[in-house]
Amino acid sequence: MPRQRKAIPGVDPKLLIKDAAKLLPEPSRRFFLRGAASLGALAVLSGCDILDGQTSEDALREISTFNDRVQALLFDPNTLAPEYPDSMITRPFPFNAYYSEDDAPEIDGDKWQLEVGGRVDNKKPWTLSELNKLPEVSQITRHVCVEGWSAIGSWQGLKLSDFLKMVGADTRAKYVWFQCAEGYSNTIDMPTALHPQTQLTLKFDHQTLPRAYGFPVKIRIPTKLGFKNPKYVTAMWVQNNDGGGYWENQGYNWFSGL
Amino acid sequence: MLNVLSAGLGDDRNETSERSEPMSVQTAAHLPLGIDAPHGVVHPIWVRVTHWINALAMLMMIGSGWQIYDASPLFGFAFPREIALGNWLAGALLWHFAAMWLLVINGLVYVTLGIVTGRFRRKLFPIRPSDVLHDLFAALRGKLSHDDLSVYNAVQKLLYLGILVVGVVIVLSGLSIWKPVQFHSLTSFFGGYNTARYVHFAAMTAIVTFLVVHVTLALLVPKSLRAMIVGR
Numbered sequence: 331m332p333r334q335r336k337a338i339p340g341v342d343p344k345l346l347i348k349d350a351a352k353l354l355p356e357p358s359r360r361f362f363l364r365g366a367a368s369l370g371a372l373a374v375l376s377g378c379d380i381l382d383g384q385t386s387e388d389a390l391r392e393i394s395t396f397n398d399r400v401q402a403l404l405f406d407p408n409t410l411a412p413e414y415p416d417s418m419i420t421r422p423f424p425f426n427a428y429y430s431e432d433d434a435p436e437i438d439g440d441k442w443q444l445e446v447g448g449r450v451d452n453k454k455p456w457t458l459s460e461l462n463k464l465p466e467v468s469q470i471t472r473h474v475c476v477e478g479w480s481a482i483g484s485w486q487g488l489k490l491s492d493f494l495k496m497v498g499a500d501t502r503a504k505y506v507w508f509q510c511a512e513g514y515s516n517t518i519d520m521p522t523a524l525h526p527q528t529q530l531t532l533k534f535d536h537q538t539l540p541r542a543y544g545f546p547v548k549i550r551i552p553t554k555l556g557f558k559n560p561k562y563v564t565a566m567w568v569q570n571n572d573g574g575g576y577w578e579n580q581g582y583n584w585f586s587g588l
Numbered sequence: 589m590l591n592v593l594s595a596g597l598g599d600d601r602n603e604t605s606e607r608s609e610p611m612s613v614q615t616a617a618h619l620p621l622g623i624d625a626p627h628g629v630v631h632p633i634w635v636r637v638t639h640w641i642n643a644l645a646m647l648m649m650i651g652s653g654w655q656i657y658d659a660s661p662l663f664g665f666a667f668p669r670e671i672a673l674g675n676w677l678a679g680a681l682l683w684h685f686a687a688m689w690l691l692v693i694n695g696l697v698y699v700t701l702g703i704v705t706g707r708f709r710r711k712l713f714p715i716r717p718s719d720v721l722h723d724l725f726a727a728l729r730g731k732l733s734h735d736d737l738s739v740y741n742a743v744q745k746l747l748y749l750g751i752l753v754v755g756v757v758i759v760l761s762g763l764s765i766w767k768p769v770q771f772h773s774l775t776s777f778f779g780g781y782n783t784a785r786y787v788h789f790a791a792m793t794a795i796v797t798f799l800v801v802h803v804t805l806a807l808l809v810p811k812s813l814r815a816m817i818v819g820r
Contacts, residue, residue: 390682397685404770411769472781474768477677478660480781553769581678583685588769 387581394583401585407521411552411588414470419535420481423473425542426556428576435511435562439546448507448567451498458546461532464488464496468536469527471552473559474588476577483543485550487531491524499568507573508549511562517573518551518558519585527552555586630737630815635707638698639816645694646795648673648687653792655680662789685766692759699752715745734809751798758791 425431443455466486474480494501506523508516522528529550532539539545544561551559557577567573578584631639651673658666659677674680702708719742726732732741740748764775764784778784806813814820 387679387682390679390686393686393689394682404767406770409770409772412772472768474781475660476681478656478785577678581682583681588767 391581394581397583398585401587402519402521405519405521405553405587407525409553411469411471411527414472414482416470416484418482419470419484423481423483423534423543424479426475427561429512431542433512434541436541437511437546437562442546442564444547444563445509445565446497446567447565448569449500449503450494450568453497458532461488461530461547465492466533467529469529469550469552471527471550473552473556475556476582476586484535485529485531485548486533486536487529487547487550489526490528490530490549491526493530494523494568503568504570505568505572507567507569508560508563509565509567510560511564514560514562514576515573516549516558516560516575517578517584518549518554522551522553522587525551525553553588555588557582558586629819631819632705632707633819634697634701636816636819638694638701641690641694642698645687645691646799648683649691650792650796652680652683652687656684657789662785688762695755695759711740712745712749715742715749720746734812737812737815747798747801751795754791754794754798758788758795761788761791 425434427434439458443457444461445455447453465488467489468484468486470482470484472480472482490506494506499506501520501524504520505517506520508518510516527550531544531548531550532546534540534543539548544563547563548561549559549563558575572584575584578586651671654667655669655672655674656677658669658672669675672680674683723732723742727741727743732743760774761778761784763771764778765781765788768775768781768784775781775784778787806816
């Protein structure tokens with residue numbers, strides 16, 4: 331028997347089941363060239379293994395790593411993502427994940443704790459009520475999905491840079507790694523973590539973050555593609571090694587800056 | 589003067605770029621750089637090399653672009669996976685953002701040489717509207733001459749110039765989609781993120797349309813294809 335979908339205010343059920351399968355890898359995806367009829371002639375021209383699946387995939391990933399460095403150079407810590415008026419907020423704001431909204435983590439806010447670790451002075455975990463007492467900032471920015479679509483949302487929470495200072499994070503470390511309740515994970519570069527608009531988000535449109543959007547904590551990064559904005563965050567580590575990420579490990583560009 | 593005469597007679601001796609050009613008004617402009625075509629050569633080597641690199645880069649950009657489009661179509665259709673490149677979104681993005689370097693670097697070399705050698709000025713200008721109309725009607729009646737491949741008719745001039753402009757538009761609109769925060773002024777210039785996606789798509793459509801016509805005509809006049817491969 332199908333489960334009854336719980337109505338979430340401001341969320342269109344049609345959008346909730348937005349096909350995340352488009353993002354999902356296929357068993358055959360190792361070979362990015364499969365079905366690439368448009369390159370058939372080139373394969374003949376090359377007459378060698380240059381366009382062979384594994385070789386080209388390795389080469390493409392090398393270039394993607396090079397593109398990470400280029401994007402880090404293009405990233406200006408003082409350039410702000412454009413902000414929009416209330417009237418431009420996308421309603422309903424879409425739910426998007428690699429699972430349906432039914433399968434999204436259901437977290438008990440009273441029991442949940444944010445674990446903080448790695449190169450920080452104070453590793454005490456944070457409760458939701460403690461986080462809610464901290465000074466709030468707000469933004470209305472565009473969420474850009476790697477798929478191409480975008481939506482404007484309104485997010486409130488604390489500046490991640492303030493939080494990192496509060497816990498005594500070593501901001502000379504290279505990365506901040508996030509672990510999420512459903513097993514999703516993400517690593518971002520320190521300059522982005524310290525960007526003035528990077529937010530430890532507790533609210534959407536001035537209401538407690540709904541389950542669809544990542545209750546209890548989402549990291550809102552308007553200078554990164556949507557998949558670099560983890561939801562249902564349970565742990566945050568400041569570290570010098572790249573912890574990778576759910577989509578990044580499957581071939582999506584790591585930096586994915588906007 | 590011998591060169592001028594022999595070139596006109598279809599001389600196909602081996603040419604080297606070191607060979608001195610006859611001093612005429614037409615050739616004086618490209619003498620100093622020594623990289624423009626020797627006589628009898630329709631397309632100098634740099635045009636041919638950048639042309640085919642561009643063809644390769646374009647195929648990769650268009651094929652992967654179609655796969656990327658399919659992840660979130662702007663219109664009520666998707667491109668068949670068989671003609672797209674990358675197999676899934678991540679693969680297509682890897683191709684797109686790798687081939688972009690080839691496209692842009694090669695494009696910059698081509699445009700720079702086109703300007704400094706004076707080739708663009710000589711080959712593409714002037715474009716007179718009356719000539720365009722005249723040549724267009726002649727082409728439609730099948731009466732347009734291809735005897736001298738080194739001289740473009742007015743319709744060719746317009747299309748080649750037009751596709752250069754479209755090339756600039758597709759690169760800039762692409763940049764504005766890729767970096768709508770860092771290049772937000774550019775994104776605004778294209779009407780914002782969402783509109784820039786349509787501009788990028790429209791430019792792709794223009795290029796694909798041009799390609800269909802371009803390749804068809806090249807196959808109808810095989811010596812033009814030969815000229816782009818061996819130069820003459």
